[in-house]
Amino acid sequence: MNTLAEENYLKSIYHLSLNAENVSTNQLAAFINTKASSVTDMLKKLADKGLINYTPYQGVTLSKAGEKIAVNIIRKHRLWEYFLVEKLDFKWDEVHEMAEEMEHISSNELIDRLDKFMGYPKHDPHGDPIPDCNGLFKIHNLKPVSAIGVHEGGVICGVRDHSPAFLQYLEKQSLIIGKKITVKEINEFDRSVILQTAGKELQISREVANNLLIAL
Amino acid sequence: MNTLAEENYLKSIYHLSLNAENVSTNQLAAFINTKASSVTDMLKKLADKGLINYTPYQGVTLSKAGEKIAVNIIRKHRLWEYFLVEKLDFKWDEVHEMAEEMEHISSNELIDRLDKFMGYPKHDPHGDPIPDCNGLFKIHNLKPVSAIGVHEGGVICGVRDHSPAFLQYLEKQSLIIGKKITVKEINEFDRSVILQTAGKELQISREVANNLLIAL
């Protein structure tokens, strides 16, 4: 099997691949919080194992085999997050770090039974889709609030920033998954957004609007 | 915090300490499945950290700090085993290896909530006591079936051998936790034991009798 470090690299390459065709050494180094030279070493190792496509100086993509492993780890991560929130009553800003450890528990039988135990949830506490036991899931097509115009709106279905600080802020504003919102006004000066939600009206910064995802 | 290897050594020293005042280097090496020289290296490290009392050539005991860590890992191990059997429907012979990984998930908040979620169970699937969040538990005073005489009996409350093969055998014979048994006869030749259980009678080898624990 693969080491914990290998799994973390594969998962990171997967996440970074969503925003860039080829993932660069420096991107990975920043994301994983390590040095570029360490990344190079690991990329060689993963390439030897056939888990990535690596051409020196040109960045990497996941191979089919590598992607399968990455998706499986993401499946585990999201199922454990769901478990922590739904069964153990943690808040959505408290579970990520624990799931970072739990995603490396190796047994697939375990994770499949956990999935069944919870009724095959489709989304984790942050709105991210949970791959099924075959690695299949719908990449939902969400837009940041900052990308829609006045009088448009939708349902909050995800977040881009998963930091506890951001999640706590959203919770305090009742901007939680499933909430219906409409853009009422966009401030010309700082592009902050005034939202209309059930009952009340509230203002969010451009920064927040960029990181809050809705389905139209 | 402590590394995975350190945690495994502390746990092993704890288990071996139950049968011997001082735990020897070779005992540990055999138990952990490593070489004596590796054990020596780790013992120095644990002694430097103040987690064990180590005098070269004389074996080790856990310090108060080391024991606390060991008991906490055992608590996690047993709670996860209970979870796997009671919530995810694994059989008692299937859970040990998974729990060996899960016991290293670091969060104590997580394990305390898991404990609460399951209703604060007192014993794991193999009958072993689960330490509470303060590390307290009753070491129950069990006897192997091989240690009692004819016409004596009790309730099955634990096993000495935790191997899948042994556990599967017991299950097949319906010799499970909570079962009431009485010794009906002891074969003089091979010291095998004939048991009377609810309804039927069955014979077990000396080997099995040695590893099956009962409360009188």
Place this chain on the structure above:
DNA sequence: AAATAAATTTAGACAAGTCTAAATTTATTA
């Protein structure tokens, strides 16, 4: 097209944990 800057890789080192082989200490036996 040079020159410079940025990105990436290579070289050499280090810590953790393990191993084999050799040296040392403790226990056992004659």
Place this chain on the structure above:
DNA sequence: TAATAAATTTAGACTTGTCTAAATTTATTT
């Protein structure tokens, strides 16, 4: 008690994953 055996430790090496500093490659500017 001296010799031998068993247990333990030390010495030196190896792997994984990391780091810093130097070398190399690619990209960007003049």
